[in-house]
Amino acid sequence: MTQIRIEQIELRKVSLPLVTPWVSGLHQFAERESIVVRIRTNLGEGWGECPALAQPTYSAEYTDSAYLMCSEYLIPMLLELERPSAETFRAAARSIVGHPMAKFGIELALCDLAAQIEGCSLAGLLGGTATQVPAGVVCGTQPDAASAVATVSALVTQGYRRFKIKTEPGNDMEILSALREVFPDLQLGVDANSAYAEEPEAVRQLDQFELWCIEQPLGAEDLLGHAILNQALQTPICLDEPISSLEHTVTALTLGAANMVNLKPARVGGLLEACEIHDLCQQRGVSLFVGGLLETGIGRAANVALASLPGMTHPGDLSANARFYQEDIVSNPFELVDGSLTVPTGPGLGVVIDLDNLERFTTRVQQF
Numbered sequence: 001m002t003q004i005r006i007e008q009i010e011l012r013k014v015s016l017p018l019v020t021p022w023v024s025g026l027h028q029f030a031e032r033e034s035i036v037v038r039i040r041t042n043l044g045e046g047w048g049e050c051p052a053l054a055q056p057t058y059s060a061e062y063t064d065s066a067y068l069m070c071s072e073y074l075i076p077m078l079l080e081l082e083r084p085s086a087e088t089f090r091a092a093a094r095s096i097v098g099h100p101m102a103k104f105g106i107e108l109a110l111c112d113l114a115a116q117i118e119g120c121s122l123a124g125l126l127g128g129t130a131t132q133v134p135a136g137v138v139c140g141t142q143p144d145a146a147s148a149v150a151t152v153s154a155l156v157t158q159g160y161r162r163f164k165i166k167t168e169p170g171n172d173m174e175i176l177s178a179l180r181e182v183f184p185d186l187q188l189g190v191d192a193n194s195a196y197a198e199e200p201e202a203v204r205q206l207d208q209f210e211l212w213c214i215e216q217p218l219g220a221e222d223l224l225g226h227a228i229l230n231q232a233l234q235t236p237i238c239l240d241e242p243i244s245s246l247e248h249t250v251t252a253l254t255l256g257a258a259n260m261v262n263l264k265p266a267r268v269g270g271l272l273e274a275c276e277i278h279d280l281c282q283q284r285g286v287s288l289f290v291g292g293l294l295e296t297g298i299g300r301a302a303n304v305a306l307a308s309l310p311g312m313t314h315p316g317d318l319s320a321n322a323r324f325y326q327e328d329i330v331s332n333p334f335e336l337v338d339g340s341l342t343v344p345t346g347p348g349l350g351v352v353i354d355l356d357n358l359e360r361f362t363t364r365v366q367q368f
């Protein structure tokens with residue numbers, strides 16, 4: 001293969017208005033900040049997105065810390081590589097502790113580029129086989145049962161196939177009882193983002209609603225607590241926040257802390273690591289789906305590519321771009337058709353960057 005020569009790297013911080021403010025037990029925001037990476041080379045250009053959130057509420061990283069990590073460490077490191085590629089970058093980036101989302105943003109641009117050079121889609125590069133992926137949707141925290149029923153009803157009408165609602169102790173029973181009364185057969189799950197850490201016993205009450213998962217009820221580091229719940233409950237316990245690497249996944253599964261994994265490629269530091277976690281879960285027969293972080297069109301395309309892998313047992317958190325963004329930085333957003341999104345077949349990510357929108361939503365830019 002011809003040697004890749006990097007000509008320029010562009011790092012952007014962007015801020016996109018959301019259709020409606022996002023509310024969960026962790027945070028609330030009306031604009032989605034994110035980071036976009038563009039790598040220009042002699043063989044074409046690759047795009048990546050680092051979807052760290054504006055505040056360090058979901059993980060330790062946040063937009064400004066990831067921007068700094070990219071500009072001060074990861075981009076200079078990439079520019080020094082003799083043979084730049086996703087693999088060589090991943091190996092070099094191991095010398096830096098943590099910062100998986102920043103690493104993911106750059107690795108994604110390199111994977112996009114690699115797929116284009118190979119003349120295949122990103123999904124094809126990763127070993128994806130599905131041409132359509134069923135779409136699941138996540139509902140933010142609902143103030144009461146009536147709002148929850150109205151929100152879920154609207155999403156059912158749109159055609160989503162699988163539902164996950166943010167939950168916390170307090171009005172959880174009331175909300176889930178109301179949802180089950182209206183939608184007895186809905187594929188319904190909950191995500192607690194650790195909200196039950198102080199009252200783990202309250203999680204047991206959720207077992208009566210025939211949920212497809214209870215995601216992350218306890219603290220991100222409480223593998224033991226999750227293992228105890230997982231043994232006691234009928235409902236599958238799913239882990240999200242602690243799944244930060246292949247190594248952590250092995251530990252969590254070996255301890256029996258989960259029998260389902262929410263796989264977010266940004267949280268594990270890149271698509272290559274995510275594929276290894278996929279393979280592990282597939283070998284062990286562990287349920288798996290792709291999670292989301294309200295990505296713009298670039299990160300969303302990476303999630304859709306990952307979701308096309310054969311070991312995905314459940315629809316991912318893969319809503320259409322329009323669920324969050326009236327205007328995106330891609331001009332060919334994913335659309336929901338018969339409850340699925342179409343996996344792009346064009347070279348690389350398969351998205352067309354809307355350069356005008358990208359410029360309009362940029363709040364900071366730097367070239368290297």
Ligand SMILES: [Mg+2]
Binds near residue numbers: 191241
């Ligand atoms: Mg989650």
